[in-house]
Amino acid sequence: MGETDAIPEFSKAKPGTASDLGVANMSALAAGPDIRSAREVFAIIAIAVVVIGSTEIALRAFNVPQYIMPPPSLIAEALVTDFPIILPQLGHTLVELVSGFSIGALIGLILAAVITQFPFVEKIITPYILLLVTTPMLALVPLLILRFGFGYTPRIIAVALAAGPMVMINAATGFRRVDRGKLALARSYGASTLQIFWKIRAPMALPMILVGLMVGSIFGLLTAVGAEMVGGGFGLGNRLTSYSSMIQMPQFFAVVLILSTLGILIYVLFFFIGKKWASWEA
Amino acid sequence: MLLDSFRWIVTNSDTATGKRGDCLRIGGGPMNALNTQQPKLEVENATKVYTTASGDLLALDRCNLKFQPGEIVSIVGPSGSGKTTLLWAMSGLHGLTRGTVLLDGKPITAPSPDIGMVFQDANLLPWRNVDANILFPFEIKRHAPDRDWIAELMHRVGLEGFGQRMPRELSGGMQQRVALVRALSFKPSVLLMDEPFGALDAFTREEMNHLVEEIYLDTRTTIVLVTHSIDEAIFLSDRVVVMSARPGRVAHEHRVPFARPRSMEIMSTKEVFDLTNAIKVEIVGDQKSKATSGRKSVPAVAQ
Numbered sequence: 001m002g003e004t005d006a007i008p009e010f011s012k013a014k015p016g017t018a019s020d021l022g023v024a025n026m027s028a029l030a031a032g033p034d035i036r037s038a039r040e041v042f043a044i045i046a047i048a049v050v051v052i053g054s055t056e057i058a059l060r061a062f063n064v065p066q067y068i069m070p071p072p073s074l075i076a077e078a079l080v081t082d083f084p085i086i087l088p089q090l091g092h093t094l095v096e097l098v099s100g101f102s103i104g105a106l107i108g109l110i111l112a113a114v115i116t117q118f119p120f121v122e123k124i125i126t127p128y129i130l131l132l133v134t135t136p137m138l139a140l141v142p143l144l145i146l147r148f149g150f151g152y153t154p155r156i157i158a159v160a161l162a163a164g165p166m167v168m169i170n171a172a173t174g175f176r177r178v179d180r181g182k183l184a185l186a187r188s189y190g191a192s193t194l195q196i197f198w199k200i201r202a203p204m205a206l207p208m209i210l211v212g213l214m215v216g217s218i219f220g221l222l223t224a225v226g227a228e229m230v231g232g233g234f235g236l237g238n239r240l241t242s243y244s245s246m247i248q249m250p251q252f253f254a255v256v257l258i259l260s261t262l263g264i265l266i267y268v269l270f271f272f273i274g275k276k277w278a279s280w281e282a
Numbered sequence: 283m284l285l286d287s288f289r290w291i292v293t294n295s296d297t298a299t300g301k302r303g304d305c306l307r308i309g310g311g312p313m314n315a316l317n318t319q320q321p322k323l324e325v326e327n328a329t330k331v332y333t334t335a336s337g338d339l340l341a342l343d344r345c346n347l348k349f350q351p352g353e354i355v356s357i358v359g360p361s362g363s364g365k366t367t368l369l370w371a372m373s374g375l376h377g378l379t380r381g382t383v384l385l386d387g388k389p390i391t392a393p394s395p396d397i398g399m400v401f402q403d404a405n406l407l408p409w410r411n412v413d414a415n416i417l418f419p420f421e422i423k424r425h426a427p428d429r430d431w432i433a434e435l436m437h438r439v440g441l442e443g444f445g446q447r448m449p450r451e452l453s454g455g456m457q458q459r460v461a462l463v464r465a466l467s468f469k470p471s472v473l474l475m476d477e478p479f480g481a482l483d484a485f486t487r488e489e490m491n492h493l494v495e496e497i498y499l500d501t502r503t504t505i506v507l508v509t510h511s512i513d514e515a516i517f518l519s520d521r522v523v524v525m526s527a528r529p530g531r532v533a534h535e536h537r538v539p540f541a542r543p544r545s546m547e548i549m550s551t552k553e554v555f556d557l558t559n560a561i562k563v564e565i566v567g568d569q570k571s572k573a574t575s576g577r578k579s580v581p582a583v584a585q
Contacts, residue, residue, distance in 0.1 A: 179403045184375055188393045189422040199421065203409045280408040280448060 033259040070250040079257065085239075086251075090258060092235040093224055096152060100159025105213060107160070108168035113197070116175035131171075132165035138226040145231045155235070157226040162223035163216035170212025174205030207278040214230035214270035221263060320387055323349040323372060323472055327381035330367050341367045343529035344381070351471075351481060352502040356515030357533045360565050364530025365508040366476055372506065373399050373474050385472070395423060398470035398503075400478045404457035406449040406464075409444040413445035416464045427467065435463045438500070455486040459493070466497065475507045479514065488546065491517050495543055512561050516554055517544060524564045534564050 037046075052072045058064075059071040066074065079086075115122045137158050144154030182204070186196050228237025236255055243252040330342040344366040349355055357365045370376040372383050374393040383390045385397065406415045416436075420427040436442055439459040449457055458478060458550055465473060475494075479487045491514055498505060509515050515522045516538050524534040536557060540548050 105521045125489065181401050181403065182407065183420075184370075185399075185401065185405050185407075186422060188373060188375055188397075189419045190393055191422045194421055199418070200407070203407070206409070278409075280450065 001270045036270050038187060067247045067249055070253060074250040075253045077144065078248075079254040082251050082254060086236070086255060086258065089234060089236050089239050089255075091261075092152075093228065093237070093262075095219070096155040096159055096224045096227070096235065097220050099152075100156040101163045103156070104160035104162070104164030104165045104220070105216055108164040108166070108212070108216070109171050109209065112168045112171035112175055113202075116172050122172070128168055129165050132161065133169055137162040137183065137223050138230070141227045141230045145228075150232040155224060155232070158227045159220040159224050163220040166216035166219050167209075167212040170215065171205060174208025174212075175201055177204055177208075179204065207274065207281045210270055210274045210278055214267065217266050217270070221259070221266065225259060319350060321348040321384075322351040322353070322386065324384040324387075324505070325368070325372065325381070326384065328368060328371060328378050328383070329380035330364065330371065330376075331379045340529040342371075342378070343531050345525075345530065346534050347523065347532060349504055349506060350473075351504055353521065354498060354505040354507065355523060356507045356509055356519040357525060358509060358512060358515050358561060358565065359525030359530070359533075360527045360528075362528045363525035364528075365525055367421060368525075368530065369474050369476050369506065369508045371384075373397055375399075377453055383480045385414050395419075395468050396470050397472045398465035398476060400458075400461050400465045400473065400475040402477050403481055404449070404454070404461040406457055406460055408449050410449075411445065412441065412447050412449070412452070412460050415449065415460055416467055419468055420463065423468075428469070432463065432467050435466055435497075438497060439463055453486075455490060458482065458490060462493070462497070466501070466503070469501075470503065471507070472504045475505065475509075477508055477510060480510060481575045487511070487514065494518060499542060512558050513549060515561075517546075517549060522561060524561055532585065534561075536561065 056071045056073055059069060070078075115125060140161065141154060141158050144157055144165030148154040148157070179200075180199050183196065186200050191199070224235070225237040225240070229241050230237075232238060238261060239255045240252060243249070243255065294529065313546055325345055325347040327345075328342050328345040329340075332339040343364075345364075345368060347355075347368075357368065367376070371378045372390070374383070374390045374397065377391075385394060407418060410418065416432060417427055422527075433471050434447070440463060441456070441459055441463065443453070444456070446462075449460070452460070461478070479490045484489065494505070495518060497503075505518075507515070507518060512522075519538050522536045522538060523532055524536070526533040538557070
């Protein structure tokens with residue numbers, strides 16, 4: 001130990017005291033924007049009650065016909081009575097979404113990880129990826145149906161084509177973030193390329209990968225429902241077209257409600273994954 | 283123009299192999315007895331040329347330095363004097379254009395576990411907590427960590443009980459302590475520090491300097507420190523090496539003959555005052571002369 005009497009001015013300030021810590025930082029962390037107070041939660045619910053309630057009253061007061069806009073109470077009723085019919089269709093949509101997204105995301109992730117290692121290849125391939133991102137994959141569904149029939153296959157392919165490039169372009173941005181210091185740190189202990197990838201590049205890219213997965217899965221949902229509307233006899237999208245053609249508007253809106261809930265659940269899922277695994281990035 | 287002068291250097295250093303003409307060496311002093319030993323680390327004829335868009339840049343020019351076992355040496359100099367380039371070459375992270383670095387007499391071609399490195403900012407991995415950051419080198423090396431030694435280091439730097447904290451929850455000084463523990467966890471025989479405390483406030487910096495000395499007195503690790511602070515260099519070092527601006531050359535060396543452990547009181551002695559001034563004059567004078575003469579022929583490129 002360095003004799004404390006030789007350095008009197010430092011004997012008092014033992015390291016690790018509160019003054020040495022970013023206490024302010026930690027309190028700022030605890031009160032992130034994701035944590036809502038009871039008052040804020042109350043306000044959010046109150047707005048829903050007011051909007052739904054006034055819609056109900058207005059629609060009834062002005063005698064708006066059901067086929068134009070059904071009142072919320074009828075939608076709720078349809079949701080309950082038609083749920084046994086809707087549920088299997090939700091299952092079909094989920095199968096398409098999960099399998100298409102998994103395939104697309106996996107390919108997108110692998111491509112992003114490989115391509116960012118070769119800047120030349122990346123430069124060549126980026127315009128094509130951009131083309132895939134910006135082309136609405138729904139446009140390809142009639143073509144895919146011609147080739148693969150009316151089953152799951154064309155829909156899964158469409159979902160994969162919509163989600164994959166989204167995941168890839170965001171993941172590539174993540175993998176491209178090189179921190180010279182951290183790479184040098186790993187190299188100074190003789191890390192292999194593979195170790196650098198798994199222990200430095202991948203964790204650094206993770207926040208952007210999660211963004212890509214979230215955006216990609218939402219795009220996948222849109223594409224799945226759209227593909228179901230274009231062709232085939234099952235899925236929530238198919239329910240939408242058939243209910244609207246039969247002017248069963250309460251049932252139609254019940255399906256819309258389920259789709260919105262699905263979208264929100266996807267968002268919440270990735271939000272919590274991000275909070276757990278990527279919260280180090282403020 | 284620069285390329286021409288570089289060619290000149292290449293041809294000349296070929297004929298001048300073995301000579302140390304360019305580098306001023308001031309021997310003597312209390313460490314003289316050590317000079318007969320095998321140096322821990324030796325820089326021979328270190329030359330580094332960076333190829334940039336605006337031409338070649340001579341960053342280091344035939345530097346020769348010897349570091350004895352258990353010595354603390356600081357390298358100071360104006361910006362662009364190749365201090366960091368030299369240190370990174372010594373770590374084995376970056377190669378030299380010419381010349382060699384010898385660790386225990388053997389040339390370094392790749393990073394060695396015998397050399398610990400502390401970087402400019404703490405350079406912690408923000409997604410790992412303090413413990414996981416310290417164990418990072420062992421994961422890479424696939425070695426079982428010496429937990430007793432790490433616990434002792436943690437105790438020594440005052441990090442006990444902070445193992446589960448995330449880096450962003452720590453102040454700059456605390457982060458740099460973690461980096462210090464990480465660098466020492468492998469029991470390296472050489473510790474290279476690249477402006478380690480530059481981002482810290484003056485008080486924390488002094489505290490860290492005391493900590494480094496304390497650890498040094500325990501471990502007798504050979505320490506090479508690149509710093510912008512002459513005070514820090516004098517307080518910590520047995521020798522201060524002053525480098526000249528582009529091209530980086532070893533311009534001067536000073537011995538700092540104070541017994542350890544040192545107290546901050548030495549900083550107000552006349553000897554330290556004179557030494558500080560001498561180093562300042564060397565650095566500033568060098569910058570001035572480069573600004574008026576040599577500067578024109580050397581393209582200014584950020585390293």
